Amino acid sequence: MTDFVQSYLAGKWWNPGAGGVAVLDASTGESVATVSADGADLAAAIAWAREVGQRSLGALSFHERALVLKQLAQHLNEHRDELYAISAKTGATRGDSMIDIDGGIGVLFTFGSKGRRELPNANLIVDGAPEVLSKDGSFLGQHIYTRLPGVAVQINAFNFPVWGMLEKFAPALLAGVPTIVKPATPTAYLAEAAVRLMLDSGLLPEGSLQLVSGSARGILDLLDYRDLVGFTGSASTANALRAHPNVVNGGVRFTAETDSLNAAILGPDAVPGTPEFDAYVRSFVVELTAKAGQKCTSIRRAIVPRALVDDVVAAVDARVREKVVIGDPRAEGVTMGALVSREQKSEVLDRVRELVDAGGRIVLGSLDEPEVLRADGTTGTAPEGAFMQPVLLHFADALIAEAHSVEAFGPVSSVIGYDTVDEAVELAALGGGSLVATVATHDPDVARTVIEGIAAHHGRTLILDRDDARSSTGHGSPVPHLVHGGPGRAGGGEELGGIRSVLHHMQRTAVQGSPAMLTAVTGQWFTGAPRNLDGTHPFRKSLAELRIGDAVASPLRQVTLDDITAFANETGDTFYAHTNEEAAAANPFFPGIVAHGYLLVSWAAGLFVDPEPGPVLANYGLENLRFITPVAAGDSIRVTLTAKKITPRETDEYGEVCWDAIIHNQNDEIVATYDVLTLVAKTVA
Numbered sequence: 067m068t069d070f071v072q073s074y075l076a077g078k079w080w081n082p083g084a085g086g087v088a089v090l091d092a093s094t095g096e097s098v099a100t101v102s103a104d105g106a107d108l109a110a111a112i113a114w115a116r117e118v119g120q121r122s123l124g125a126l127s128f129h130e131r132a133l134v135l136k137q138l139a140q141h142l143n144e145h146r147d148e149l150y151a152i153s154a155k156t157g158a159t160r161g162d163s164m165i166d167i168d169g170g171i172g173v174l175f176t177f178g179s180k181g182r183r184e185l186p187n188a189n190l191i192v193d194g195a196p197e198v199l200s201k202d203g204s205f206l207g208q209h210i211y212t213r214l215p216g217v218a219v220q221i222n223a224f225n226f227p228v229w230g231m232l233e234k235f236a237p238a239l240l241a242g243v244p245t246i247v248k249p250a251t252p253t254a255y256l257a258e259a260a261v262r263l264m265l266d267s268g269l270l271p272e273g274s275l276q277l278v279s280g281s282a283r284g285i286l287d288l289l290d291y292r293d294l295v296g297f298t299g300s301a302s303t304a305n306a307l308r309a310h311p312n313v314v315n316g317g318v319r320f321t322a323e324t325d326s327l328n329a330a331i332l333g334p335d336a337v338p339g340t341p342e343f344d345a346y347v348r349s350f351v352v353e354l355t356a357k358a359g360q361k362c363t364s365i366r367r368a369i370v371p372r373a374l375v376d377d378v379v380a381a382v383d384a385r386v387r388e389k390v391v392i393g394d395p396r397a398e399g400v401t402m403g404a405l406v407s408r409e410q411k412s413e414v415l416d417r418v419r420e421l422v423d424a425g426g427r428i429v430l431g432s433l434d435e436p437e438v439l440r441a442d443g444t445t446g447t448a449p450e451g452a453f454m455q456p457v458l459l460h461f462a463d464a465l466i467a468e469a470h471s472v473e474a475f476g477p478v479s480s481v482i483g484y485d486t487v488d489e490a491v492e493l494a495a496l497g498g499g500s501l502v503a504t505v506a507t508h509d510p511d512v513a514r515t516v517i518e519g520i521a522a523h524h525g526r527t528l529i530l531d532r533d534d535a536r537s538s539t540g541h542g543s544p545v546p547h548l549v550h551g552g553p554g555r556a557g558g559g560e561e562l563g564g565i566r567s568v569l570h571h572m573q574r575t576a577v578q579g580s581p582a583m584l585t586a587v588t589g590q591w592f593t594g595a596p597r598n599l600d601g602t603h604p605f606r607k608s609l610a611e612l613r614i615g616d617a618v619a620s621p622l623r624q625v626t627l628d629d630i631t632a633f634a635n636e637t638g639d640t641f642y643a644h645t646n647e648e649a650a651a652a653n654p655f656f657p658g659i660v661a662h663g664y665l666l667v668s669w670a671a672g673l674f675v676d677p678e679p680g681p682v683l684a685n686y687g688l689e690n691l692r693f694i695t696p697v698a699a700g701d702s703i704r705v706t707l708t709a710k711k712i713t714p715r716e717t718d719e720y721g722e723v724c725w726d727a728i729i730h731n732q733n734d735e736i737v738a739t740y741d742v743l744t745l746v747a748k749t750v751a
């Protein structure tokens with residue numbers, strides 16, 4: 067650790083050398099580092115990202131970039147203890163640090179996996195099915211995604227310096243867009259340590275990651291429509307950034323995650339003694355105390371049946387007394403650390419006083435200095451640190467505005483009573499838009515009513531009951547697979563959500579052209595594009611030899627009534643359309659007895675398969691199967707199989723091939739269409 071938290075700009079570590087903001091250990095008040103970006107050349111950093119970063123990332127496919135994320139995760143995993151030691155200075159317990167550090171590493175692993183499983187091994191994503199724009203199929207439209215040609219500027223909050231950085235960085239890198247990270251000053255030293263580890267790994271493509279430690283004031287002046295900004299922090303700052311001319315008029319993409327008075331609703335069926343009541347209390351205390359309540363997803367409003375308010379308060383009080391030990395995170399047995407700084411503590415105390423003045427009554431904890439466990443094992447007050455007791459307030463009047471608008475960003479929550487489920491829904495909505503809400507209930511009707519009522523006010527909802535209480539990731543834990551963000555007060559943004567967040571860093575474009583041109587542009591075969599029927603069965607070709615459009619066309623095979631009857635008897639599928647002439651003829655879809663669709667697909671496989679051992683290793687499924695024209699006894703079928711999409715795997719000696727399969731009858735009418743999926747060796751020895 068240096069005296070100054072350094073920045074990494076244009077391929078070099080940079081030190082401001084003077085001035086800056088002193089950052090203190092949250093528990094002891096001792097100096098940790100100084101943070102400043104005064105004099106940093108932000109224009110050069112943006113140019114470096116747009117030129118060097120774009121070039122190096124563009125040289126890699128989605129799969130190659132996904133593999134970088136996986137390897138970065140493995141590297142950081144090996145150095146977690148180093149990050150834990152630094153994280154303790156922020157006031158975070160080991161459990162808190164796991165949420166931040168392990169959670170961030172988990173995001174890298176997830177996107178590393180999803181990128182290789184769900185994206186093509188290419189630089190372009192085909193979005194949906196083509197639109198046929200001419201009667202003869204010679205003119206098509208296809209939506210595609212390509213990466214933005216600029217830079218992703220990511221402005222993060224103090225509470226999750228690692229996770230908050232990596233949950234934005236991972237989808238940007240996977241998309242192929244370079245990142246400039248701007249961490250919050252109070253915990254910038256931990257973000258710097260993580261960035262240093264990532265750079266030291268040697269895994270990052272040049273220019274893909276830069277770090278601004280300190281104020282990045284003026285950076286939006288340098289951005290344009292090629293770029294995007296991802297912001298996490300206060301609503302006031304988000305609104306100021308959102309009003310910047312380059313966002314309003316210049317086309318800079320801006321997404322924000324801001325304040326959120328998240329609610330947890332206790333269902334009327336979840337009375338004391340039920341698993342749902344117990345799960346609710348456990349979840350509530352976790353969210354009250356984890357990261358000392360400094361989580362954007364913490365529960366700020368406990369909305370409970372009015373008759374159960376006292377039971378909930380008593381249960382929370384008992385669990386806090388049993389489970390919560392406040393103190394220096396480096397002391398054995400501490401379960402709740404300090405707030406990030408004395409300034410943050412002062413801000414939280416001011417907000418609590420505002421809630422009290424509005425009618426809130428403190429029913430758990432107080433604003434007095436708590437007794438804490440120090441690192442040396444002694445106990446006592448520690449005003450030099452930023453320690454605070456968990457505080458729970460009760461609002462007798464559920465409609466007091468401040469209960470739904472004032473957020474104390476610390477170990478603070480309010481309990482509010484309701485009389486009906488519809489009232490609970492209305493109270494949750496008074497938050498003005500939130501990141502997450504929980505409903506604890508085992509009653510399906512209550513769950514349905516609440517979710518239908520609150521979903522549009524939230525980015526994520528959790529139904530907590532006896533069946534998922536043990537396996538649930540929890541109210542306050544965003545997962546990389548699901549969207550994180552929320553409407554209204556929560557910022558109106560959306561992050562994570564698996565591949566959805568990758569697409570946030572890409573431009574969707576409609577491309578129009580002939581099937582041949584769309585095939586050339588996308589690397590995916592389109593119906594109407596040329597086929598290669600060169601006489602060599604495509605199943606004899608390895609991935610090194612196979613090309614998009616390589617195809618095989620079969621001769622006709624006649625379907626007899628005996629074939630249909632035998633298939634029905636052998637499989638047990640004796641549906642009347644295959645066995646009863648009179649009933650089948652009465653069906654508006656059939657001319658009489660018709661062949662099973664699965665008989666036709668099975669026969670089609672027999673018509674296109676080359677049976678000898680070779681590059682094709684396995685068939686692993688069908689997709690998009692549609693039966694279009696019935697096949698009656700006496701009709702014939704033929705199949706054409708065309709290599710539609712080829713996806714080599716970066717870490718294996720084989721890849722996936724998606725084949726376009728189309729079955730025609732003797733009249734050249736389409737009988738069925740589907741995709742066949744196979745695993746094919748890259749080369750043949």
